[in-house]
Amino acid sequence: xxxxxxxxxxxxxxxxxxxxxxxxxxxxxxxxxxxxxxxxxxxxxxxxxxxxxxxxxxxxxxxxxxxxxxxxxxxxxxxxxxxxxxxxxxxxxxxxxxxxxxxxxxxxxxxxxxxxxxxxxxxxxxxxxxxxxxxxxxxxxxxxxxxxxxxxxxxxxxxxxxxxxxxxxxxxxxxxxxxxxxxxxxxxxxxxxxxxxxxxxxxxxxxxxxxxxxxxxxxxxxxxxxxxxxxxxxxxxxxxxxxxxxxxxxxxxxxxxxxxxxxxxxxxxxxxxxxxxxxxxxxxxxxxxxxxxxxxxxxxxxxxxxxxxxxxxxxxxxxxxxxxxxxxxxxxxxxxxxxxxxxxxxxxxxxxxxxxxxxxxxxxxxxxxxxxxxxxxxxxxxxxxxxxxxxxxxxxxxxxxxxxxxxxxxxxxxxxxx
Amino acid sequence: xxxxxxxxxxxxxxxxxxxxxxxxxxxxxxxxxxxxxxxxxxxxxxxxxxxxxxxxxxxxxxxxxxxxxxxxxxxxxxxxxxxxxxxxxxxxxxxxxxxxxxxxxxxxxxxxxxxxxxxxxxxxxxxxxxxxxxxxxxxxxxxxxxxxxxxxxxxxxxxxxxxxxxxxxxxxxxxxxxxxxxxxxxxxxxxxxxxxxxxxxxxxxxxxxxxxxxxxxxxxxxxxxxxxxxxxxxxxxxxxxxxxxxxxxxxxxxxxxxxxxxxxxxxxxxxxxxxxxxxxxxxxx
Ligand code: SF4
Numbered sequence: 001x002x003x004x005x006x007x008x009x010x011x012x013x014x015x016x017x018x019x020x021x022x023x024x025x026x027x028x029x030x031x032x033x034x035x036x037x038x039x040x041x042x043x044x045x046x047x048x049x050x051x052x053x054x055x056x057x058x059x060x061x062x063x064x065x066x067x068x069x070x071x072x073x074x075x076x077x078x079x080x081x082x083x084x085x086x087x088x089x090x091x092x093x094x095x096x097x098x099x100x101x102x103x104x105x106x107x108x109x110x111x112x113x114x115x116x117x118x119x120x121x122x123x124x125x126x127x128x129x130x131x132x133x134x135x136x137x138x139x140x141x142x143x144x145x146x147x148x149x150x151x152x153x154x155x156x157x158x159x160x161x162x163x164x165x166x167x168x169x170x171x172x173x174x175x176x177x178x179x180x181x182x183x184x185x186x187x188x189x190x191x192x193x194x195x196x197x198x199x200x201x202x203x204x205x206x207x208x209x210x211x212x213x214x215x216x217x218x219x220x221x222x223x224x225x226x227x228x229x230x231x232x233x234x235x236x237x238x239x240x241x242x243x244x245x246x247x248x249x250x251x252x253x254x255x256x257x258x259x260x261x262x263x264x265x266x267x268x269x270x271x272x273x274x275x276x277x278x279x280x281x282x283x284x285x286x287x288x289x290x291x292x293x294x295x296x297x298x299x300x301x302x303x304x305x306x307x308x309x310x311x312x313x314x315x316x317x318x319x320x321x322x323x324x325x326x327x328x329x330x331x332x333x334x335x336x337x338x339x340x341x342x343x344x345x346x347x348x349x350x351x352x353x354x355x356x357x358x359x360x361x362x363x364x365x366x367x368x369x370x371x372x373x374x375x376x377x378x379x380x381x382x383x384x385x386x387x388x389x390x391x392x393x394x395x396x397x398x399x400x401x402x403x404x405x406x407x408x409x410x411x412x413x414x415x416x417x418x
Numbered sequence: 419x420x421x422x423x424x425x426x427x428x429x430x431x432x433x434x435x436x437x438x439x440x441x442x443x444x445x446x447x448x449x450x451x452x453x454x455x456x457x458x459x460x461x462x463x464x465x466x467x468x469x470x471x472x473x474x475x476x477x478x479x480x481x482x483x484x485x486x487x488x489x490x491x492x493x494x495x496x497x498x499x500x501x502x503x504x505x506x507x508x509x510x511x512x513x514x515x516x517x518x519x520x521x522x523x524x525x526x527x528x529x530x531x532x533x534x535x536x537x538x539x540x541x542x543x544x545x546x547x548x549x550x551x552x553x554x555x556x557x558x559x560x561x562x563x564x565x566x567x568x569x570x571x572x573x574x575x576x577x578x579x580x581x582x583x584x585x586x587x588x589x590x591x592x593x594x595x596x597x598x599x600x601x602x603x604x605x606x607x608x609x610x611x612x613x614x615x616x617x618x619x620x621x622x623x624x625x626x627x628x629x630x631x632x633x634x635x636x637x638x639x640x641x642x643x644x645x646x647x648x649x650x651x652x653x654x655x656x657x658x659x660x661x662x663x664x665x666x667x668x669x670x671x672x673x674x675x676x677x678x679x680x681x682x683x684x685x686x687x688x689x690x691x692x693x694x695x696x697x698x699x700x701x702x703x
Contacts, residue, residue, distance in 0.1 A: 003627065004627060004630060007627055007631055008634050011630075011631050015637055016637065029579045029582045035580055035581075038576070038580075045548045045649065046548040046549065047548070047650065047658065048649045049646070050636040050641050051638075051640040051641050051642055051646070052642040052646045052648075052649060053636075053640075059635060060631075098627075100552065100554065100584070101559070101659070102552050103551070103659070273640060275640065352522075353523055353525060355522065356519070356522045356523045363525040
């Protein structure tokens with residue numbers, strides 16, 4: 001089989017992984033090596049595919065052979081599909097040539113389980129070693145650690161990659177037991193714990209010795225499938241929060257389940273992927289990471305799932321009238337961040353701008369505040385936006401209308417899942 | 419003071435000399451044009467000669483009063499903002515008259531339009547760090563871009579660091595300028611015309627591989643052209659490999675690129691892999 005065909009098969013099999021960012025690692029160019037990694041918050045997107053997702057890395061599987069039989073996965077043993085495998089050299093060559101042409105920031109290498117987790121990891125390590133040592137590739141590498149592989153191999157992988165990830169996929173143990181019978185919670189969490197500890201240790205050593213080896217310097221991430229099981233938004237976000245707190249994950253990715261297999265335990269094939277729900281979870285995830293929210297705050301006392309019509313921050317704001325209005329000229333950074341329509345950048349700009357005199361409502365737009373949303377929650381020197389009148393109902397409809405039409409197609413279907 | 423229109427050679431120094439002359443001659447220009455711009459000669463226009471010494475004096479004065487203003491001057495001059503010269507002139511004029519304190523307020527009417535233009539420039543440069551494509555032309559990497567703003571000075575550092583061991587060039591079609599790099603050295607130079615040679619067979623092969631990857635990685639059930647266009651506006655696609663016509667994937671000397679089963683032109687991914695059922699999410703472990 002030629003490389004073009006292999007690439008097609010192994011890309012097709014890898015495309016459901018949502019993680020495709022190159023953020024979090026900054027490594028300057030080195031003499032005799034190819035490339036560097038640059039660090040910006042948003043990472044660098046090299047293209048956007050027809051589904052509107054950022055392409056930053058060459059995202060492929062080492063192989064799509066798999067001895068496991070996870071029900072939701074295209075690579076499961078029982079699926080009749082064409083199988084193939086890259087040789088380490090083919091993949092290294094491909095990565096390097098793509099990188100030179102500025103197609104990509106680097107490689108995202110994942111794999112089905114060929115023979116055993118350890119054997120699979122050895123193939124991946126061989127590839128990364130070739131790429132780093134012989135081809136002297138200094139760009140970004142994200143590698144997937146295979147659950148169930150031995151700690152020594154994870155150690156080796158972490159010394160070669162910038163970021164490691166272990167996908168949890170199913171947000172609950174019950175889901176795991178029924179849909180991924182070959183995997184256990186323990187087998188997933190053990191490598192995650194190891195990566196967290198090794199990463200911390202390497203950071204400490206690096207402070208003492210300048211040449212201490214770096215272990216997955218861009219940290220680790222994971223992915224959760226949304227909509228394959230009945231887990232609620234609250235459950236998913238609590239899990240996410242725990243992962244950020246306890247495992248110090250850099251990112252949790254969400255992937256709307258695309259039902260294709262007919263299986264009693266999975267949503268029917270005509271159910272659309274819950275894209276809007278996935279979008280709301282990403283927004284909420286953002287609130288956890290940058291806005292100082294806790295998962296529990298985002299839901300009312302009896303509530304377990306988001307009101308899909310509203311972004312989670314607006315949802316929080318309309319149920320907390322006691323917090324508003326916020327005065328732009330005196331509120332501190334944390335308070336400003338809680339206002340819908342004010343983001344991290346605009347909050348900082350407000351702090352800077354108001355040092356040279358009180359801000360007027362008309363100026364806020366120039367600072368990047370989205371007034372269509374923020375107007376309901378702000379005063380400037382004690383005054384609200386002129387002529388603004390609203391009730392609780394008109395507030396709700398105003399906020400819904402303010403969110404632009406670029407939302408993933410509004411679909412009510414997914415609610416019937418539960 | 420009397421009113422007048424200035425015309426200069428289009429260089430940054432030339433523009434600084436306009437400021438210099440207006441103070442020497444005690445006149446306020448109502449418009450500043452670049453030589454070659456078509457402009458209505460409603461006012462008497464005066465051509466300002468470029469003088470490096472005068473230019474340096476103006477720039478040093480600005481930087482002395484506010485390094486930030488110096489920075490704005492340099493960057494805003496690279497933008498495609500219409501009549502940027504007169505906006506910048508007013509900024510300098512105010513700086514000299516009332517000192518730098520107004521620069522602290524981002525919403526200021528003199529400052530804000532310039533900051534917006536600079537943000538546009540920086541955003542375009544940021545996108546091009548990803549969207550720019552190289553072709554391997556016998557060992558030299560070549561690229562073409564068609565930006566609205568003059569982004570090459572902003573891209574120089576990034577690409578020279580990343581491809582420090584390569585020989586490469588980037589041609590800006592809009593501003594007829596090119597960045598040349600050989601290990602250890604790089605220059606920005608005017609270049610009036612450039613046309614990329616057709617790919618050799620190896621180059622065509624990698625283009626095809628990339629195009630195939632690009633087409634295959636999209637999830638059909640999630641197709642969203644609006645979202646794609648928001649992130650990757652159409653105007654960038656003209657110079658991006660994955661959006662090129664079939665001819666760009668063939669080397670003239672070699673037989674046509676390997677076609678995918680049943681796909682004419684051989685560049686787009688098959689609708690679905692033969693024998694495989696449409697895929698399900700959940701990646702490898
Ligand atoms: S182990 Fe990974 S590749 Fe194999 S079936 Fe499960 S999810 Fe798919």
